[in-house]
Amino acid sequence: MKRKVLSIIVISAVIITIALSTIPLWGSPEFIQFSINALILATLAQSWNIIGGYTGYPSFGNSLFYGLGGYGVAIGMLQFNFPFALGLIFGVALAVLVAFLLGLPVLRLRGQYFAIATLALAQVMSAFVSNLDIAGGNIGLVLPLSLSDTLFFELSLGLLALTTLTVAWIANSRFGFGLIAIRENEQAAMVLGVNTTLYKVLAFALCGIFTAIAGGIHAYYITYLDPSSAFDSTLNIKMIIMTVFGGSGSILGPILGAFVLSGVAEILAIEITSLASLFFGLVIVLAIIFMPRGIVDFIRRFPELGWRYFQENIRIYRL
Amino acid sequence: MQLLWQILVNGILLGGFYALMSLGLVLVWGVLKIVNLSHGSLIMLGAYISYYLFSYFNVDPFAGLPISMLTLFCLGFLIQRYLINFVINAPMFNTLLITFGLDVTITYLAQLLFGADYRTINPDYTGANFILFGATVPLVRLYAFGVSISLTVILWLFLSFTKIGRAIRATSQNLVAARLYGVDPRLIYALTFAIGAAMAGAAGSLNGVISQINPYIGILFTAKSFVIAIIGGLENTLFVIAGGLILGVVEVLTALYIGPTYTNLISFGILVLVLIIRPTGLLGRTA
């Protein structure tokens, strides 16, 4: 990535972030609520981008980190009387531990097997926690009400900014090149000198960290936590769709995808909720066929190719 | 002891059904090399077809099996030929996502059309039981077991001994070579997916009789089909019987000895362990 383009992106990102941070001042309560959810989803998408987009290991189970973050905060604050920040750290520590312990064996699996393994792991973790008394079992835990919506908004915005900055750093670092090499051809990366095992686990852990923080913030925000909401498996699909739709392996793609899809879903959900989900389903199917590389790629290449852009995408991938 | 025997019988009956449930997923995975995340929703459709045939036309669910199978066969053919075909040469991840999108679409379309309430199919013989060495065997489950195993064996025979079946197996092993022998891969792929869908339809019809149906049952079917696919491997479609039986028995034993809330934990835990320890599958080989 050219230095000049990178600096333009960074500067505009800073400006936009500052602009966005003013939303709590003028937005309606519903809009602020929607924004918080959109920001958290964007963070999830961006974290997924690290392991799925850049490293090419599509995890279908990041909800496990999300839940760990949430339960870390809840258990920390309720059972050990931690302040919120310490609870977050506790959740992150859990996530990193799991990323290393479970990541090492699971990251040895290829493509779809990795996807299935992570999906299963998320279910296992959810089922495991729902049988733990310290986590309140299936009934869950209730957290104290305290921070204002504004504070949650700024926290979520800050988290998204932090995650995106990390991704931007990755995209321009030796570490990032290593991850991309793993994605493009792992065998070749190995003989070129990339310590693929270490890099994969690090990427998984990084992803886990941000996802866990998002989970912690979300748990404290809604003040209630039970296994199905903490380890919400629909999130897995949402974060993947948003990243792919926006542009997997790009810096801004996941954010674009998350904001656009959240926005449209919100508008449709005013009607009927199942209609919104139906819409999501159709969007995914059509997007995968016509724009598999996402909005970012579309923006980059549609101007020169025009409608042939879609034809090209079909032509390359059809039987 | 008596309880254990009853539980085992339950597990075996469940296992037979599980075999048919996973058959479509295993076939498609083995031949097209794609994981069809919409598999469960196809089963769900089969269930609703039987439900409406029964409620409006008094068609016995077992007699109506061919209808739901045929309908899903056509649907599956169209889905593969005109949707999945467009992304089949893309990175595997794209086919995962498109089948997921399909799953979501079918599920929520079903919710809009059929409503979210639970439904069951209750023919006259629903309550009838058969006693086997002291264990109560519900007749419908026995029939379902019989149909499941029969269909699985029939499919295996079809794949092993008919010309088309052999063409399908050739395509799964070596696409290039199969092409050289005059096989049209698009036709074979569409046919295979259609057969898989038909099997899913059959499983759905049976499920309607032995359990409740609603638009959301698909995802659990898909998930359990994975487990069976990994246990049984993708080489031989007969192994789904072994895989299904293992899963069925493990589930009921878990429910009895550990607790009903642990069933999913154990099933998926097994899946992860098998994937990590023997990625090539427990019994057969996976792709």
Added chain:
Amino acid sequence: MSAILEIQALTKNYQGILAVKDLNFTIENNEILGLIGPNGAGKTTLVNLISGTTLPSKGKILFENHSIENLPAYKRSLLGIARTFQIMRPFPGLSVLENVAVGALFGTSPGVSKIVEAEQEAQKCLEVVGLTGEASHRADSLNGPGRKRLELAKALAMRPKLLLLDEVMAGLNHVEIQEIVSLIKKVRDQGITILVIEHVLPAIKNLADRLLVLHHGMELALGKTEEVLQDPKVIEAYLGKKRE
């Protein structure tokens, strides 16, 4: 002249099939060793064993007197071993320059850590192999000969001490082969030791100082190129068919 690589009793067993059986030889510093033999003789397996793509069943591999037979591939790259693949493995979505930059970033330690420096190094390697014009093109847009050069450039960018080339000349025409031959000689002149697997005999005659002939995973002959090519065993087993 000291040996940069020493192979001792190296054996590789693939589920009952001995791909490589009890090999013993050395590669001298800065020589070009040709590796020939019929298909299935174990040549690529040997390269896989040296580069770490595969681990041996028995035996030792000593690189600069360090035992490396159990090291993972990336550690061997850090020590200075680079290889090309017969079935080429580019990074398809990346540009030609970026492909080579990966080699510069991760090659022999201490390696380059800044992307900018890596791309500069990569640019130099592209010049050496003659791909400067395609630097910004996608790697998967290159044709056959182009991809071969890319493989070579990637390996060169790693600043290797030992370079393993697996059939870089397959599918090239006479002119292209001549170019690759002089390229390889240029690389050797930089002090690098090279092991070349090849089927194109005239090129190997021109290139290799010594020749190792493998047959059924075992050493059939090893020595100066001229002598080996006139060895009746070798002619019978391998070249005999060519004489027709």
